[in-house]
């Protein structure tokens with residue numbers, strides 16, 4: 492079917508799911524429709540970074556994968572903006588949510604149209620013995636290469652392809668877990684993806700409007716755009732920094748930065764009279780004279796910016812370049828699954844945790860800060876700097892142990 496085929500499937504799931512949500516008239520239909528969209532999210536978030544990394548020349552791979560994250564954060568910002576624009580009085584209560592959910596199919600439709608003009612990846616073409624087409628795609632994607640250089644790239648890809656196609660899934664699992672370098676690549680990728688979610692960032696993405704209602708903002712959705720906007724701007728900055736500063740250094744600055752931001756948010760929460768998430772349907776006007784709400788926004792922006800500069804984008808880059816070709820599909824699949832499982836747990840536990848935990852939101856943010864502190868130690872222990880290394884050299888670094896930890900490679 493090819494990588495493009497799988498992208499079309501993801502797009503179809505988004506379009507059908509979005510239309511179904513917009514037209515649904517019962518909770519059961521809505522759950523079914525959201526499940527379809529959920530499948531689209533799962534398929535899309537695995538295949539798109541893989542497509543990008545297989546198509547891009549090694550020197551640009553990291554930054555091109557971050558462009559994908561940049562567009563995700565842009566989409567999140569647009570979603571918030573549409574939430575404001577389409578709400579009553581612009582549209583009636585019933586029409587507003589139908590349009591919001593239905594419009595979710597639009598970017599997928601656009602992507603499907605653009606994909607018609609995009610090539611298959613050289614790797615897939617070589618897997619299907621379409622050498623001439625693969626050479627053309629490489630020429631186009633890599634820029635100016637001589638025929639000899641193109642041949643070299645093809646030989647490199649073919650070596651991986653032939654090993655890959657002859658392995659069964661069980662063999663791949665065995666390879667992934669029994670070969671030290673692969674196991675280490677898997678540990679690091681899953682650790683980073685897990686940390687990206689367990690730090691609680693998406694509880695802000697999903698519930699910041701609820702949080703701002705709880706502490707008394709009159710226009711909580713507009714305020715929540717600060718979170719989505721900061722996330723996008725800082726991801727754009729990460730795009731420029733990643734190859735210059737090095738991933739390890741960025742991570743070891745950004746994760747402690749997040750812990751500080753979270754603790755400061757907890758401090759702000761403890762000074763705010765808060766409604767519970769359940770009763771917070773109308774703003775808590777009692778706290779409007781309190782100086783802490785704007786301070787809370789500032790602290791949240793610090794947390795979000797620290798997140799987006801490092802752990803928000805880097806795990807996607809790492810998983811696309813740490814695995815040797817032979818186990819890349821399986822390895823990136825497991826790391827992506829780790830991301831979404833923890834995303835689900837954080838999303839589903841946020842409201843009950845605020846309600847039930849000691850200290851409410853403040854307590855929960857202290858917990859997230861502890862996750863960040865543990866994460867900093869784990870990254871410091873196992874993540875080697877790979878700045879400026881080619882993918883084969885990264886394999887070399889992880890073959891014997893956790894690599895050149897803490898040493899500069901430039």
Ligand SMILES: O[C@H]1[C@H](O)[C@@H](O)[C@H](O)[C@@H](O)[C@H]1O
Pocket residue numbers: 560563564567687693696722803804807834
């Ligand atoms: O890399 C992305 C990005 O940071 C998004 O803002 C976040 O919502 C996703 O969970 C994450 O995977």
